[in-house]
Amino acid sequence: MRSPHRDDFAEVARSLNEAPTSVDETLERIVELSLEALDCHYAGISYCETRTKRVETGAASHEVVREGDQAQYELGEGPCLQAFVDGHSYVIDDTLADGRWPRWAARAKDLGLRSTMGIQLFHDDEALGALNLYSAEPGHFDEEDLHVGEIYAAHASVALGRSRTEQHLRRAVDSRHLVGLAQGILMERFELDQQRAFAVLRRYSQHHNVKLRLVAEQLVATRALPDGSVSPELDPGDVTADLAGTVQSATSS
Secondary structure, X not given: OOOOOHHHHHHHHHHHOOOOOOHHHHHHHHHHHHHHXXXXXXXXXXXXXXXXXXXXXXXEOOHHHHXXXXXXXXXXXXXXXXXXXXXXXXXXXXXXXXXXXXXXXXXXXXXXXXXXXXXXXXXXXXXXXXXXXXXXXXXXXXXXXXXHHHHHHHHHHHHHHHHHHHHHHHHHHHHHHHHHHHHHHHHHHHOOOHHHHHHHHHHHHHHXXXXXXXXXXXXXXXXXXXXXXXXXXXXXXXXXXXXXXXXXXXXXX
C-alpha cells in the first residue's frame, strides 16, 4: 500500500477531532475516514457501550461488516473480538487457511471476507472497542498495513475517548438538573427543605433498586405524587412509602 505521509495523518487527526461530538457521530467518522486513510474494502468498529458493557458494532461501512462482526459476538471468537479483549493486533491473511478462529473464519469466508485486521481502540488505559478492517482479497494486509492501521487507531482512540468523556459529562449535567427539579417538586408538595427532599429521592432509589436519575425523571415527567401534605418532621422513609404506589410502576418498567 502507499505509505501515508505524516501530513496525511495530521489531516486525518484534525478531521477526527473537528465537528463530531456525540459518540455515534465519532464512530461513523472513524469508519468513514478509515476507508480513505487505510487500504481496505470494508471497515467497522466493535464498540463497548459504557452503560451495558456489551460489545456491539457501533458503525460499519457495509452490511457485510455487521454480519462478520455479529458472527464474532455469537461465536465468541475472531480477530477483532480478540483484539478488544487482549489489546494485541491481529491479521488474517486468508480465512480459508487460518486456524486460530476456525468457526468464525468459515463464516467470514461465506460472507466473502478473505483477509481481516483487528486493532484495539483504547484511551486512558480503557479498552473502548476494536477497529475492524476487511478485504475481499486474500493476503491483502501486510506488516506496513498493520503499522499504519495502529497509528490511525491511536488517533481514532483519542477522538472516541474525547467524545465519550463529553457524553458522560452531558449525562451527569442532565442527571443533576433532573434531580434538582424533582427535589423542587417534593419541596413544594411536602413542605420539605432541599436536604430532606434529596434524602427522600435517594432512599426511594436505594430501597426499590431504581436509579436516582430514573426516579427523578419520572417525577418530573408525570408529577405522579399523592394528594395531601407531609409534615417536615416526618422521616423521609414515610414520604418514600407514600410515593411508592405512584412512582414504582413508572420507574420499574
